[in-house]
Amino acid sequence: xxEDTIAAxxxxxxxxxxxxxxxxxxAAVDIAGKIFRARRGEWAxxxxxxxxxxxxxxxxxxxxxxxxxxxxxxxxxxxxxxxxEINGHGGALPLKKILELVLAAGARLALPGxxxxxxxxxxxxxxxxxxxxxxxxxxxxxxxxxxxxxxLKGDLSKKINVLQEKLLGLLAQVEANIDFPDEDLEAKxxxxxxxxxxxxxxxxxxxxxxxxxxxxxxEGISTxxxxxxxxxxxxxxxxxxxxxxxxxxxxxxxxxxxxxxxxNIGGIPLKIIDTAGLHETENIIEKIGIExxxxxxxxAGLVLLVLDASRELTGEDQAIIESVGDKKTVFLINKADxxxxxxxxxxxxxxxxxxxxLWVSAKKGTGLEQLEKxxxxxxxxxxxxxxxxxxxxxxxxxxxxxxxxAHLEDARSGITSxxxxxxxxxxxxxxxxxxxxxTGSTVTEDLLDRIFADFCIGK
Numbered sequence: 001x002x003e004d005t006i007a008a009x010x011x012x013x014x015x016x017x018x019x020x021x022x023x024x025x026x027a028a029v030d031i032a033g034k035i036f037r038a039r040r041g042e043w044a045x046x047x048x049x050x051x052x053x054x055x056x057x058x059x060x061x062x063x064x065x066x067x068x069x070x071x072x073x074x075x076x077x078x079x080x081x082x083x084x085e086i087n088g089h090g091g092a093l094p095l096k097k098i099l100e101l102v103l104a105a106g107a108r109l110a111l112p113g114x115x116x117x118x119x120x121x122x123x124x125x126x127x128x129x130x131x132x133x134x135x136x137x138x139x140x141x142x143x144x145x146x147x148x149x150x151x152l153k154g155d156l157s158k159k160i161n162v163l164q165e166k167l168l169g170l171l172a173q174v175e176a177n178i179d180f181p182d183e184d185l186e187a188k189x190x191x192x193x194x195x196x197x198x199x200x201x202x203x204x205x206x207x208x209x210x211x212x213x214x215x216x217x218x219e220g221i222s223t224x225x226x227x228x229x230x231x232x233x234x235x236x237x238x239x240x241x242x243x244x245x246x247x248x249x250x251x252x253x254x255x256x257x258x259x260x261x262x263x264n265i266g267g268i269p270l271k272i273i274d275t276a277g278l279h280e281t282e283n284i285i286e287k288i289g290i291e292x293x294x295x296x297x298x299x300a301g302l303v304l305l306v307l308d309a310s311r312e313l314t315g316e317d318q319a320i321i322e323s324v325g326d327k328k329t330v331f332l333i334n335k336a337d338x339x340x341x342x343x344x345x346x347x348x349x350x351x352x353x354x355x356x357x358l359w360v361s362a363k364k365g366t367g368l369e370q371l372e373k374x375x376x377x378x379x380x381x382x383x384x385x386x387x388x389x390x391x392x393x394x395x396x397x398x399x400x401x402x403x404x405x406a407h408l409e410d411a412r413s414g415i416t417s418x419x420x421x422x423x424x425x426x427x428x429x430x431x432x433x434x435x436x437x438x439t440g441s442t443v444t445e446d447l448l449d450r451i452f453a454d455f456c457i458g459k
Contacts, residue, residue, distance in 0.1 A: 002081070005031060006114055007107035009095050010458030016090030021098045022458060023107055024115055028082040029071070034105040035098075036069055036086070048073030056088065056098055064101070065094050079115055080122040113455025117448065120440060127440025127451070128157045128397070134455050135218055135393060143267020144217045147393055155390050156397070159207070160438050163404075166200050167432040174425045190424075194415045197408050197428075204405040207390070211398035213380055214391035220262065220269030221379055224297060226324070227306035228316050232334040235362035236306060237261065237274040266376040273300070302379060303329040304371075307348060309341045309359070321351050328378050330356050330371065337361040396451070400437045407431035 005025025011018065023031060029044050036043075038054040046052065050071050056064045070085040077083040086102075088094055103109060111117075113134075120130040128151060135148035150156075173189050225233045241261045261272050297303065303324045307317060331352045333343055336359040349357050356374050360367035392398055411427035436442030 002026075002118060005107045006110035006118075007031075007099060007102045008110040008115075008458040009099055010085070010115075011090065011095070013092050013095070014090070015092075019088050019090035019095040020458075021086040021088070021095060021102060022115065023084045023086075023102060024077070024079045024081045024110075024118060025107070026082060027106055028084045031102060031105045031107050032069065032071075032084040032086065035101045036067070038069075043069065043071065046071060048076060056086065056101065058097070058101065059104070064097055065089060067098075075122075078124065079118040080124045081118065110457060111452070112457050113452030113459060116455060116459055117452045120448075125152075126154075126157050127443055127448075128160070128438050129154060130440075131394060131396075131451060133459060137456070137459065139218075140220060140262055140269035141217070141264045141267045144269065144393075146267075147214060147217050147391055150390070151393065156392065157439050159390050160435050163200060163203060164432055164435050164441075166196070167428055167435070170196060170200075171425060171428045171432065174421060174428060178421050178425065190415045190421075193424075194412050197412050201405050201408050201412075204401050204408070207392050208398060208401050208405065210390075211392040211395075211401070214393035215395065215398075216268055216379060217391065218393040220271050221301040222271045222273065222299060223302040223304060223375070224273045224300040225304045225306060226297065226320060228308065228314070228320065231306045231308040232362045233306050234274055236304070236332070236334065236360070237272055239362045239365055239368055240272055265372050265379075268376065268379060270302075270375065270379075297323060297327075300327065302375065303327050304332055305329050306332045306334050307343060309333050309335040309343050310338055312342050312344065313347055313351075318351070328355075330358060330374055330378070332367075332371070333357065333359050334362055336366055337364045397438050400434050404431040404434040407434060 002025060005023060005027040007021060007023045010020045010022040033044055035056050035058075036054055037057060038052050043050070043052040043054070048071065052069045052071060054067065054069060056067055058064045065088040068087040070083075070087060072083045072085075074081050074083075086098055088098055099109075116130045116133050119125050120127055132148045132151035136145065136152060139145035139148055170193055173193055176189070225236055227233050241263055260274075263270050263272055305320065305324060307313070329352070331348055333345065333348060335341075345357065345359075356378070358367055358371055358374065360371060362368075392401065407427045407430040411424050411431070414424045414427060433442045437447070440448075
């Protein structure tokens with residue numbers, strides 16, 4: 001338990017119906033008592049979980065705000081410390097003034113993520129669960145929210161704990177050979193350890209394989225729309241986001257800057273980027289937009305390459321196709337609603353090199369449902385998060401799993417090469433420690449600081 005009491009504004013700054021200043025620590029009740037007066041009775045004697053009506057008073061004894069004070073007693077709180085939440089009117093100034101009063105009364109301004117760090121260090125949750133809090137806050141789709149909520153519930157932690165228990169069992173067998181070398185059990189035991197470690201490696205690799213899908217649900221994927229001017233890129237963006245986000249005209253080169261929108265494709269957040277048309281131009285502003293487009297192509301995870309059904313493939317089209325290289329690309333032949341089509345779909349298919357080719361009409365909405373299905377299948381590559389699926393969503397967790405698998409592979413190689421038993425024990429213990437970095441059982445203070453520094457101040 002910590003000796004100091006921390007405080008922070010826990011709601012976004014700006015105007016709103018309610019704003020919350022949160023306190024956590026042994027002096028939370030005493031500090032709040034210096035600035036809050038309940039309408040009736042002595043609120044500090046109330047049962048935990050109470051919501052008390054009253055007012056906040058400034059240092060001159062004047063009423064600053066009318067509030068509801070939430071009072072929760074340790075250990076039945078988020079941090080397992082006494083927690084007080086002052087629910088005042090939402091607004092930058094009243095919340096700032098309340099926080100200043102709280103700090104003047106003896107609290108310390110909380111560090112980023114310090115409430116969640118205290119929850120972890122006080123045993124309220126493990127590290128994987130604490131990290132899921134920020135994932136819930138930042139979730140962009142229901143799929144991402146579902147995965148984060150499952151991690152907060154402990155789905156990933158349970159899986160990691162089971163794997164650690166298995167590793168401890170392996171370690172016990174190896175160390176028995178170290179402690180009792182005269183029992184002549186080593187050959188049989190080492191064969192069993194090799195087989196059992198192979199099963200654990202298989203489970204680890206299954207989690208690692210799902211990490212890319214989990215990262216996509218968590219962070220989304222950058223998707224760029226490219227093509228010549230006036231092929232319908234902005235119309236496609238508007239059709240996908242279901243609103244007129246980009247300006248659409250018959251004048252080539254209307255889009256001269258990068259336009260971004262986030263859409264939901266099967267629970268995946270797709271950051272759709274509309275770009276300036278790629279073509280030769282002497283216009284300085286258009287040149288800048290085209291250079292931005294080329295830079296964005298390099299960073300994109302998925303490309304929607306738009307072609308014009310009313311025109312044959314041009315040299316500019318060919319140059320654009322070459323610019324995407326071997327990136328994940330969907331070739332879209334737009335304006336499928338027109339009667340006179342001049343483009344040769346066979347030529348498009350030949351240049352697509354096995355990648356999907358789809359007829360669409362951004363104007364009529366034709367083919368968009370099929371496009372969303374293709375995007376989902378290309379992005380997920382068979383990895384679908386069902387309700388019972390445990391997907392790793394953190395790069396840090398993936399690296400820890402890879403370290404654990406590598407140490408176990410070294411242990412198996414050591415058994416095959418007849419290395420000393422104590423070296424094999426070191427590798428197995430290192431695998432166990434790598435998994436402990438996920439749940440926090442073997443985490444270092446420096447790593448904790450790096451993890452929670454990414455949190456917002458009030459969480």
